[in-house]
Amino acid sequence: MSLIGQHNNGNGLVVSGPQLRPRKKEVAMSSSEETGGSLSESQIAVHWREEEYLYPSAGFIGQANAAEPAIYKRFSEERFPECFREYADLLHWDAYWHTTLDTTNPPFWKWFVGGRLNASYNCVDRHLATKANKAAFIWVPEPETEGAKAITYQELYRRVNEFAAMLKGFCGLESGDRVTFHMPMVPDLPVSMLACARLGVVHSEVFAGFSGTACGGRIADSGSRVLVTIDGYYRDGKWLDHKAKADEAVAVAKSEGVEIEKVLVFRRNPGEYHSASPMVQGRDYFVDDVIGDYLRQLVAPVPMPAEAPLFLMYTSGTTGRPKGAQHSTGGYLSYVAGTSKYFLDIHPEDTYWCFADIGWITGHSYIVYGPLALGTTSVLYEGAPAYPDPGRPWRIAERLGVNIFHTAPTTVRMLRKLGKDEPAKHDYHFKLMCTVGEPIEPEVWRWYYESVGKAEAAIVDTWWMTETGGFLASTLPALKPMKPGSCGPAALGIYPIIYDDDGEVVEAGSGKAGNICIRNPWPGVMQTVWGQPERFVQTYYARYCQDKASTDWRDWPFMCGDGAVQAEDGYYRILGRIDDVINVAGHRLGTKELESAVLTVPEVAEAAAVPVIDEVRGRVVEMYVALQPGLSASPEIEDKVKRSIEVQIGKVARPKNVWIVPDMPKTRSGKIMRRVIASISNFADVGDITTLANPDVVEGIRRQVYKQKTERGEAPRELSAKELEEIQSYGKAE
Numbered sequence: 001m002s003l004i005g006q007h008n009n010g011n012g013l014v015v016s017g018p019q020l021r022p023r024k025k026e027v028a029m030s031s032s033e034e035t036g037g038s039l040s041e042s043q044i045a046v047h048w049r050e051e052e053y054l055y056p057s058a059g060f061i062g063q064a065n066a067a068e069p070a071i072y073k074r075f076s077e078e079r080f081p082e083c084f085r086e087y088a089d090l091l092h093w094d095a096y097w098h099t100t101l102d103t104t105n106p107p108f109w110k111w112f113v114g115g116r117l118n119a120s121y122n123c124v125d126r127h128l129a130t131k132a133n134k135a136a137f138i139w140v141p142e143p144e145t146e147g148a149k150a151i152t153y154q155e156l157y158r159r160v161n162e163f164a165a166m167l168k169g170f171c172g173l174e175s176g177d178r179v180t181f182h183m184p185m186v187p188d189l190p191v192s193m194l195a196c197a198r199l200g201v202v203h204s205e206v207f208a209g210f211s212g213t214a215c216g217g218r219i220a221d222s223g224s225r226v227l228v229t230i231d232g233y234y235r236d237g238k239w240l241d242h243k244a245k246a247d248e249a250v251a252v253a254k255s256e257g258v259e260i261e262k263v264l265v266f267r268r269n270p271g272e273y274h275s276a277s278p279m280v281q282g283r284d285y286f287v288d289d290v291i292g293d294y295l296r297q298l299v300a301p302v303p304m305p306a307e308a309p310l311f312l313m314y315t316s317g318t319t320g321r322p323k324g325a326q327h328s329t330g331g332y333l334s335y336v337a338g339t340s341k342y343f344l345d346i347h348p349e350d351t352y353w354c355f356a357d358i359g360w361i362t363g364h365s366y367i368v369y370g371p372l373a374l375g376t377t378s379v380l381y382e383g384a385p386a387y388p389d390p391g392r393p394w395r396i397a398e399r400l401g402v403n404i405f406h407t408a409p410t411t412v413r414m415l416r417k418l419g420k421d422e423p424a425k426h427d428y429h430f431k432l433m434c435t436v437g438e439p440i441e442p443e444v445w446r447w448y449y450e451s452v453g454k455a456e457a458a459i460v461d462t463w464w465m466t467e468t469g470g471f472l473a474s475t476l477p478a479l480k481p482m483k484p485g486s487c488g489p490a491a492l493g494i495y496p497i498i499y500d501d502d503g504e505v506v507e508a509g510s511g512k513a514g515n516i517c518i519r520n521p522w523p524g525v526m527q528t529v530w531g532q533p534e535r536f537v538q539t540y541y542a543r544y545c546q547d548k549a550s551t552d553w554r555d556w557p558f559m560c561g562d563g564a565v566q567a568e569d570g571y572y573r574i575l576g577r578i579d580d581v582i583n584v585a586g587h588r589l590g591t592k593e594l595e596s597a598v599l600t601v602p603e604v605a606e607a608a609a610v611p612v613i614d615e616v617r618g619r620v621v622e623m624y625v626a627l628q629p630g631l632s633a634s635p636e637i638e639d640k641v642k643r644s645i646e647v648q649i650g651k652v653a654r655p656k657n658v659w660i661v662p663d664m665p666k667t668r669s670g671k672i673m674r675r676v677i678a679s680i681s682n683f684a685d686v687g688d689i690t691t692l693a694n695p696d697v698v699e700g701i702r703r704q705v706y707k708q709k710t711e712r713g714e715a716p717r718e719l720s721a722k723e724l725e726e727i728q729s730y731g732k733a734e
């Protein structure tokens, strides 16, 4: 590997010039006040080590899509918003736009106004001339005996057309209608998405790991009349019967006033039905039966206005009900195509594997829309990362010749724990690796770099969220060095600003923490919260809006919902959510959602969810519960609490422990002091509790939890300063 002017410190890491050497900063933490409300983010001084820089190889730079520093000039603020033309020009437009950015109705920005395009045409049809028989997807079923299946662009074209014909002909769907999918990682999912996009129908995919109840709530919110599901799929060596969830989803949607007319059931193995759930006459239909009437039919892609919604993606925030982030057709597709090209460095001839689930935004943007818009070949894997053993991902990479790999820190941690030495046994070579979804610890980053990437692959740590459609910060891999634990500078054309809790700007590059916002609109930003425009304004813009009457975008910074610091070199380090969200293995779970699920258990009077730092999953949830007067704790109640979460949200959210306590520690105004119980759950010092209304309960809870944790074999884990700070100030937003 070429080190372009740097020297190697002997363990594969590249150390750079004197001003860039690791340096320590003083630890200076101010303590949170008892109200839990007055610690300003900017008062938390940064106290962790800056890591060293690492540089990509000359080989990588030589072939990179963005290798000229001039690209930063092209996307400089003076060139905003026209700079984003470059992204839009990656697409085929049926009608070119006349206005790049319309700000007349803030903050409901419109991009590429006047333009018309079809997302399905852009991801499929236009590649047929040169790539008809190139694989669009290579699907890898979880059981290794099944072997991989390639789906060419030509085959994808046929399948998308046939399913679109069926959605139109059999379901009567037309542009503007919504359809909910509850689908796992099978090719039928991207086929369904693209079929909707072809018709201008808005899709809303719900992560397959979510429960039927969670799916039902999202059906009701979106007003879908059609649900697309599957009989079942493989995960971790088990066949999961999925269709049963559809029955529950339909019932829940109905109880909320929305009637599903048709449930379209894919069969994982066409012709064979493997679910215990009976098909409901007149409601449920096997796709492989009905599609027989639509074989060979072609459906013309509908040229949609650039600002027509393409899909909804539900996500969690401060309040109980998940919000449907609405993404546009033209702006979104331009943004994911452009960022896939420059940050993931996708070329059509690459074999790209994003190990995320399409049920999340990462899968929408960086498995389906971005890579297909660029005409590349993507691996789609059905199952669990370490099934049947932790060598599996590397066998897949070797066999299929994957050269770009994209995953989340939780998967990296898991593969490192279970099979540290596995990657070296396999003959694959990545040119680029991506990490997304959570902060990655520098030690984990180094294993990823040295072992998984064999010190050959450039890493991009991409920071963004459901609402932003695509990356907000990342190094451009050939142009900026990597720094473990920091995502890097802002993405092209993105201008962040950090505010403190009082609305003052935190000095750029000061290393002080605050709430990170984006000053300018960008094409990938969500358009609204489906059906709740006021909530959209309230959640993302109200706090730092400079002038509500202004139509100048400069007055409307977008609040991302994360705490962050910017170091002197301009790199950002993300501290995590500020809005009562716990990030479990990359899944964004709202504490309010978890708590309201638990409050459906009749015995429960109060519930509080707190994060526990976990070696593999990043964070896991522990639930504190106080019972109705006169009741006492029992394993049955504990079980009911766990089950309530599984049923309302899904197994992903199942708490690690449920602690039934006699009373919650509270402020004098009656608020549960989450930082106290979070500290107990993490074996951390509870800090000052003198101003609590009931400080005496704390010691009892501590003893109870420590004792039970010890019995369950859970040992205290040393927390880093950053982790300690997160836990000891947890819930201060309330």
Ligand code: WTA
Pocket: 315, 360, 361, 362, 435, 436, 437, 438, 439, 440, 461, 462, 463, 464, 465, 466, 467, 487, 560, 561, 562, 574, 576, 577, 583, 586, 587, 588
């Ligand atoms: C977190 C996932 C640190 C962050 C794309 C954000 C990250 C939330 C990173 C969004 C990263 C995402 N480093 N933290 N590279 N990427 N996050 O909506 O807290 O599922 O707000 O979107 O994940 O999660 P979401």
